[in-house]
Amino acid sequence: MFYKQMLQSNFQDKFMCAQEGWTEDKLHLTDIYTELYITAGYDVHINTQHEVRQIEKVWKPAEPEKPIRPTDMFKHPSGDYRPIKTVMTNGIAGIGKTFLVHKFVLDWAEQRSNQDVHLIFPFTFRQLNPLKGEKFSLAELIHECIPETVGIPQEALNYIFTDVQSSGITNYDKSKFKLLFVFDGLDESRLHLDLHSEDIRSVDVTKAAKTDVLLRKLINGKLLRSARIWVTTRPAAANQIPREFISSTTEVRGFTDQQKEEYFRKRFKGKEEADKLISHIVTSRSLHIMCHIPVFCWITATVLEDVLKTREGGELPKTLTEMYAEFLMFQIDRTKEKYGPEKSIQYIKSLAKLAFEQLEKGNLIFYEKDLRESGIDFSEASVCSGVFTEIFKEDRGRKGKDKMFSFVHLSVQEFLAALYVRMSLINSNKNVMLSPPLSLKILRLLFSKISSKKINKISIDRALQSSNGHLDLFLRFLLGLSLQTNQDKLQSLLKKTDCRSKTNQKTIQYIKEKLSENLSPERNINLLHCLNELNDRSLIEEIQQYLSSGSLSTYELSPAQWSALVFILLSSEEDLHVFDLKKYSASEEALLRLLLVVKASKTALLSSCNLSERTCEALSSVLSSQVSSLTELDLSNNDLKDLGVMLLSSGLESPRCALKILRLSGCQISEEGCICLASALKSNPSRLRELDLSYNHPGDLGVKLLTAGLKDPQWRLDSLSLEHSGAQRLKPGLKKYFCELALDANTANRKLKLSDNNRQVTAVTEKQPFSVHPERFDVWLQLLCTTGLTGRCYWEVEWKGFVFIAVSYRSVRRRGNSYDCRFGGNDHSWSLRCAEDESFSVWHNNRETAIPSSSSASHRVAVYVDWPAGTLTFYRISSGSPIHLYTFHTTFSKPLYPGFWLVSHGSSVSLCSL
């Protein structure tokens, strides 16, 4: 207890202050720390190759996923008690892993949480790397790396460790001494961490062993079995620790929109100032999206703070290029005073060269030799790397003793690379974009005179040729740097400006041409970002106009406009939690165009959108994609057939598929499709929890296989619906929901004559010999059918004269002539009025809604009720196909009875057989 208090007190001093970037004046951690969005699970939501580019597609907070509080790092995400030994926390560069560890330790040290822990030993791999191969006992290693522990004598540590080791207890919660070892930054590790390698030698915890061996044994549980281990890492290195050694995985996913706001409120204490900045960031989409990475928030806050201070009433940077240009100038200004303007400018120029040359090669980490090649004197660089640590940081060496370098964030490298291209053009009239691949077209361009326009074109073409988009952000910056305003900011680096608005107009035109070609959606989106950097919003504004005028299905969108729509949806303020295709256009074409949005959404509602097998192929690739966020997919009421399900199954089989809910109700699926589904789920049983296959025809084998899966403890499935199945469900379209109806003679008004086995009714003048019945309509010429409907039902009727085709609750009044008795005259019935002149209108609650007139002379009407979904739709049947008339959306509370009102004598209605 004494040692605990001592360590807590020492850690308070150490972790209270946070070092951010270059700041010499340290800030109190709790003053700047903003809660991060942390989730449970193995999924790494970011493409490891280039996190920034992926964010927009990927990062949408997951609704069903409960965020984890930092203090709950060692609780099982399910909420149930399970012993937890090792937690691995993933997250991309700059997302806040180190900050999280510091906050956790500080909360413990200041006795806010996790007080069950007796001692915490926070290591970083950066500290451990130089000790590789050296021999230490565990206590010595702790003293070496964590000076705050020095007050705990080695004997005391050895006593505790020996006790833990010899007790044989494996459960942390049962251990007498509760210990936590933290290892931050596994991605930086140079240690030999093969956890399977057999370390035969003794497990005497007091004996010295090589650092690598100690670490290995701690992580694989050979040493101090009950001690807890917490490892943080960037995703690329996560697989260094095999799954079997990890009890729980979490992922730091940065800031949610709300947390971004909190961050800026903490940074800017004045409310007015904070409001201004937040609203500025929210309206500059690219900035807002990027701000999900805390380190980018810091860049943004740094720049905006400076702009506010130094330029009263000045424009705040809106685009990424503006922001990075400001950031760079801010760095140069700060260091100019210390080291002189020339040196800092010269250094930036060399770094820009390095950034460009290495980006061309696809390198993100560089060695001394690379620095030399770019003209950076290494010894000088090490002086200057102190100056520009926040741009260029000396990195962990993994190759022997070679020093490694990288930019503080890949986006900084991309910005500097773009700057290098512009600088070479403006300052030395040189085109540096010479390296292959050179198409003939580019070659031709190269032999003509160099100009900004040509460089822009070459860069656009090069970026479009890249299959993984490695030049996308570079291109955005390069084009952004062709704006006068940005060049003005960088005056100290650019000799003169070379902006001509005509040139930029031509570039904009060229981008728009490219957008109308059939490029991949990702490339198109980047081109739209480029337009944004060039301050051209014409395409986006067009689409926004369409969107505000209602459904898009009325417009014929060009490929460029579709891309603009994707761009808007991906970067919209509205959450992409739920993507509802019908909001835009219920068609397959629309879905295929908006596939990127589906990928970024949590839930995709695609029911009743006339989708076919073709869609399934595309969706299957979404499901198996590394960056898909989709956990719920509703494909009900589309005739996908067995082939569609087979195609979809290949996506379901993928270990990357994160789908939890799949609705395939009414999709014409037979036994074959179900067999395929069952086998896909068998090979990937750990995800899907809910499967809706109602209104299909699974056959005996389909039912058997799927229900067996439901009982299989390996499967996560806990809800399976196979209701309303049968061969009839294999009929196309709405016909699969056809139900046989019969008119209820007991409800028929006396002036209605029933015939054709109670399937036809005619309004007549003479009273019919019906018995007295309390359910009979006595005034209006109405009647109901016998069956109350609660599922999905479809029927067709032929009509003559002037009739109302209705559905009603059984409770509709039968006596008298009030509206309460008339179909559509009250709130418990809905009706379609079919008049002699073939005009239609709908009635509900005594309110009429007219339906635009149609030309056809057909007298056949179809009714489709989806009771659970609360929809009632009327169609006119023309040449055998349903033409939509009207849909009511409501919540039905009681069974619905089809009914008819025959207004004029001689009118008739007959129920059709299908």
Ligand SMILES: Nc1ncnc2c1ncn2[C@@H]1O[C@H](COP(=O)(O)OP(=O)(O)OP(=O)(O)O)[C@@H](O)[C@H]1O
């Ligand atoms: N929770 C937070 N609140 C406020 N600022 C934060 C937070 N997390 C991170 N930051 C800011 O982002 C910067 C980078 O965070 P941090 O070093 O924790 O990232 P990381 O995930 O460990 O990155 P890397 O993998 O590159 O080491 C911090 O210096 C700080 O400015």
